[in-house]
Amino acid sequence: MPTDWPGLIPVVILAGGGSLIFCAGAFWRRLPGGVLFALALISAAAAGVAALWITPANPSSEGMLDLSGYARFFTCLFAAITGLTILFLRQYARVRGFAGDELYGLLLFGALGMVLVAGALNWVIFFLGLELLSLALYVLIAVRKGEAASNEAGLKYFIMSAVASAFLTFGIALLYAVSGSMQVAGSLAAALTYPDYLPVILLSLALILVGIGFKTSLVPFHLWTPDVYQGAPAPITAFLSTGSKVALFAALLRFAMLAPEPVWAFCLPGLWVLAALTMVVGNLTALYQTRIKRLLAYSSIAQMGYLFMTLLAVKQGGLPALLFYLAVYAVMDLGAFGLIGSFSAGQTQSDRDDLADYQGLGYSQPWRAGVLAVCLISLAGLPPTAGFMGKFALFRAVLHSDYVVLAVIGILTAIVSLYYYFKVVVAMYLSPATAGATVPAADLAVHLAGAIILVLILWLGLAPSALFGLVDRLAAALALSS
């Protein structure tokens, strides 16, 4: 039995909350409205608070699951992502009639999967978490059973994800075959003990990278992203594009930190090319989009490109910047997709997706459009938003490690990105209003989520010292332990 059970409380809360919701859905026939919503929200919040407050005695649970500050940071982040997604979903799901137990329960299980992925010290836990997360997402993407686009997106994600998982599993198996260890640290250290097997280890890492690259939509494994993001309900897209990407990236960061020097040296050129490709392809393709969800899908690919760019510098002090940007990215991307969902809440058909339907929204819906504009400006990396501070930290880390060419590619693509982010701002504020479908009034939950996101973006943009200090300590601790 694990002796360090206090550290597992967040995990237990998420699993327990999810199970409770399923039980309530199954056995409680006449559910009063809002019970499931409240249960899910309370579970997410409680998990976050537990991760924040409880300092476990041991750094890990039986060497399987990380309980240190690094994992707790991400648990808090996932709890926040889940909580905000639930707030954005409330009205949206009600109007469309899918606010059942499967929605809220699976959200919590998805969050649990993310926590396991980000905290995995063992390949089995990692795979378990990944499959749990994916399983929840397959259903969530296709949660609107009546709609073809949603089902298609779910199926597409399922097939592509299964293929990626196969690659990943094979990579893990190869690594195990060489090292004889299922521990992440132990298996990667095999490169030092069995230098002759370096090619096999590199092959297995390449296969693992394919699996992770798929989930984080690294070019050239990104092709599913726009279709799935467009087909999924917008708040679910928010959950998918922030939570699952951040979780996989957190795991990737850990693997990178644990990878011994000879292995890492071989990985760098490949990662360089992939990062450059991701930034260029993501940003250039986004230019042509006229549908806002596809535009943001390509933007999220490009954002991952900036993170992969900095991944190269992770061993030379780039880790705090990456942690900071992951948190910032989660907030701003979640805000953008969540607000698109809230603009679409009244339509029982597809989401408000055409850019032309956003014309004049800045004046008819000043509050929500304002928050969306701030999210977009933050994604574009302009001050005084968190996106600027995040990008600043990323480029600082990259230049600190002397990847000048990559940084210049990054800046050039960032200039390109200004155009498409501002395309949405132009539509909302500068273009004449069109007589489109009316926008429904938002409920309190959406307003609350919007306010939280606005405050976070401006706070992290103007006074980021607190978070910078925290991620710096976490990064130092992780570097010591690896």
Add this chain to the structure above:
Amino acid sequence: MLQFPILTIIIFWPILGSFVVLAAYRSPRLVRWLSLGISLVEMALVAALFFLDLQPYATPQGTWLLLEDYAWIPWLGARYSLGLDGISLLLVLLVAFINIFSVLISWKAIDFKVGSFFFWILFLEGTLVGLFLAADLLLFYLFWEIQIIPMFFLVGIWGHENRIHAAVKFLLYTLSGSLFMLIALIALYVMHGHQTGIYTFSVYQLMQHGPLGTTTEILLFGAFLLAFAIKIPLIPVHTWLPDTHTEAPTAGSVDLAGLLLKTGVYALFRFAMPLFPYATQLFIPVLLVLGVGGLFYAAWIALAQTDIKRLVAYSSISHMALIVIGIAIWNVTTLSGSLLQMINHGLSTSALFIMVGMLDERTHSRDFAVMGGIWSKMPVFSTFFLLFALSSMGLPGLNNFVGEVLILVGAFKVKPVIAILSFVGIVFGVIYILRMVQDCLFGQPRAEHVFWDLDFRETVMLAALALAVLSIGLHPGPVLHLLDQPIQAMLQQIAQLGLP
């Protein structure tokens, strides 16, 4: 030394005020009066700084009249440090002064979304004040990029027919330059950190870096120069300016020409040149060629314009080119002349844009083809128009003359050819201004319009501007006195590096 955080207050007073104005959007009347009140208080605060007669004192961050320095992001080594010296004091005065006119000129001209309009005008004022006060490079960069957003909305929402195109062009041009500067800024910060072990954005400390290597320094300076040249704007990256001016509402043009263009020259002088003295030496011929070229080219293009506003926009480019020549020659006389000329250009060009806006309100056109014979219909307006046109031309006794003479005299001592060319360029400028005056004010009316002469609000505005133009023209002493100490300090600092 004041303990009272007056610099922070003059930055955040208009920014906080802008949100109050936005909250009052339901009553346009209240919005206008609130905005005027906020601008006047800001002017009073800044004027108080001017009349306090502050004395410079040395700090670890350089010599300033006032310095406010607090920890901001220790992890990055960025500080919230605001420094006031003579140059920034003058420019902040200009910002506060011109902003009153931006509010007044929009009193009747802006009749929809009034709350948002004045929100952006006041927000812009705050960011500009911050930009001119920032003594930390990251803080400066923050303000530098933020100020683009208000102008984007001002042009894009309240502009003329092609406003969206112009706003996006403005945004993309200015931000592209800035992002290259961001890379250079981080690179400089990292290299300085490698050299000294201190990671800091303090401009004063960054200036004390060791040699960076010629290629590196040229690349970094080039990136800074690109950002600032776009803003000034120097040829060949000036093409956004005429479009933006043509489409901008009058207050937008006033802020753009009067204030935003100044940020480019200010940053070039304050940051780019002292930070990279070696590269500056190499780039001086380039700057001179671009300056002289711009002076002639813009004047030449101005002659061909049929739209008065476009003409004034090109005259702006021409005047800014002369300022750059003065900066590039880099001695006490030309620097004083150039910095003074920034104020003068801010006053005269703003006045001209305001008057073009007044014509536009009356005739709904800015085309020379429908002007003419205005003198007989609007004598007061025409008198002011002539005064500001003559000021822009450099008539002795008016403000521009002082600045131009200083630049020419200073240039003649070291680079007589440049001085002669600049002189010819200035004379060239006289032609298009006289043509503008002639086509607008004199001759026969070419179209029937209902003209009404200036009302009280308009008269007060123009009289205040005329007073400023005359007082600098006749008694430039106090202004030049403010500039003297910072210029000497700057030159001394560069001289210590042992450059020619």
